[in-house]
Amino acid sequence: MAAKTLTIDDHLVSARPGETLLEAIREAGIVIPTLCHLDGLSDVGACRLCLVEIEGQRRLQPACMTMVSEGMVVRTSTPRLQAYRRQIVELLFAERNHVCAVCVASGNCELQRLAVMVGMEHVRYDYLSPDCPVDISHPRFGIDHNRCVLCTRCVRACDEIEGVHTWDVAGRGVQARVITDMNQPWGTSTTCTSCGKCQLACPTGAIFPRGVTVGERPHASERIALIVEARKQRW
Ligand code: SF4
Ligand code: SF4
Ligand code: FES
Numbered sequence: 001m002a003a004k005t006l007t008i009d010d011h012l013v014s015a016r017p018g019e020t021l022l023e024a025i026r027e028a029g030i031v032i033p034t035l036c037h038l039d040g041l042s043d044v045g046a047c048r049l050c051l052v053e054i055e056g057q058r059r060l061q062p063a064c065m066t067m068v069s070e071g072m073v074v075r076t077s078t079p080r081l082q083a084y085r086r087q088i089v090e091l092l093f094a095e096r097n098h099v100c101a102v103c104v105a106s107g108n109c110e111l112q113r114l115a116v117m118v119g120m121e122h123v124r125y126d127y128l129s130p131d132c133p134v135d136i137s138h139p140r141f142g143i144d145h146n147r148c149v150l151c152t153r154c155v156r157a158c159d160e161i162e163g164v165h166t167w168d169v170a171g172r173g174v175q176a177r178v179i180t181d182m183n184q185p186w187g188t189s190t191t192c193t194s195c196g197k198c199q200l201a202c203p204t205g206a207i208f209p210r211g212v213t214v215g216e217r218p219h220a221s222e223r224i225a226l227i228v229e230a231r232k233q234r235w
Contacts, residue, residue: 001017001018002017003015004016004019004068004072005071006069006070006071006072006073006074007072007074008025008076009028009030009074009075009076011028015027015068016068017068020043020063020064020067020068021061021063021066021067021072021074022037022050022063022064025052030076030077032049032052032063033050033114033117034050035049035092035110035114035149035203036049036064036151036152037064038156038157038201038203040161040224040226040227040228041156041157041160042156042160043065044065044152044156045062045065047088047149047151048088049085049088049089050062050063050064051063051081051085052075052076053074053076053078053080054066054073054074055072055073055074055075056073060081082119085118086120089111089114089115089118090123090125091125092111093111093123094123094126094128095149095174096128096132096146096147096148096149097127097129097130097132097146097147098146103205104208105147105204105205105208105219106205108219109219110203111204128174130146130174132148133145134146137185137187138187138194138210139187140196140209140210141186141198141207141208141209141210142208142209144205145177145178147206148204149203149204150169150176152178153202154178154199154202155167155178156201157198157200157201157224158198161197161227162195162197164191166186166189166191166192167198196209197227200223202221203221
């Protein structure tokens with residue numbers, strides 16, 4: 001099939017048919033923020049950080065969920081987009097208790113990096129400060145719901161890469177939480193294989209390995225894509 005030609009930030013770009021706009025943007029060397037997207041996992045368009053403007057469309061579109069098409073004219077960094085992105089990151093910080101100073105992922109956290117990227121200096125919203133539990137019933141890992149941004153990367157990694165679907169999401173709005181099996185302590189899960197892929201996929205300090213100091217905490221979410229690639233080559 002013929003390549004698609006589109007314009008991204010005034011540059012003519014070629015893209016493969018079936019490619020997402022996010023892939024085309026990245027291949028063009030342009031950096032836009034993402035949070036729920038993780039190479040190797042399916043996309044769900046949940047965080048809205050990758051929103052872009054497409055000429056002729058009034059609504060902003062998430063680049064990770066939009067396919068390239070011939071003649072598309074895209075803008076990735078207008079003042080309107082920058083304002084929305086900063087607002088989204090501020091709302092994420094306001095929704096739970098992201099106190100970076102006492103977080104196992106500080107200095108190694110995608111949310112923290114995003115805050116710097118979008119120029120967040122303070123949060124303009126009231127903190128909801130919900131009382132979220134910490135579950136350390138699993139012998140190898142823990143989950144601190146205070147740090148969870150509901151990106152569902154753990155849910156997709158466990159389902160799509162490990163194939164057991166231990167994680168899911170229960171509740172709505174501010175009550176939404178990731179849960180294991182039938183909303184029971186993680187340590188009592190009968191499906192979890194303790195593979196650690198959910199922890200690799202997690203962008204924040206929400207899922208953490210037990211018995212590891214802050215500085216030692218591995219944060220290598222790109223390993224999910226490497227696993228997918230290695231499997232493709234073997235099978
Ligand atoms: S450790 Fe592996 S099997 Fe257990 S919840 Fe995480 S991804 Fe799923
Ligand atoms: S636990 Fe981590 S990976 Fe799972 S939804 Fe929360 S932030 Fe995302
Ligand atoms: S990365 Fe596209 S909506 Fe989250």
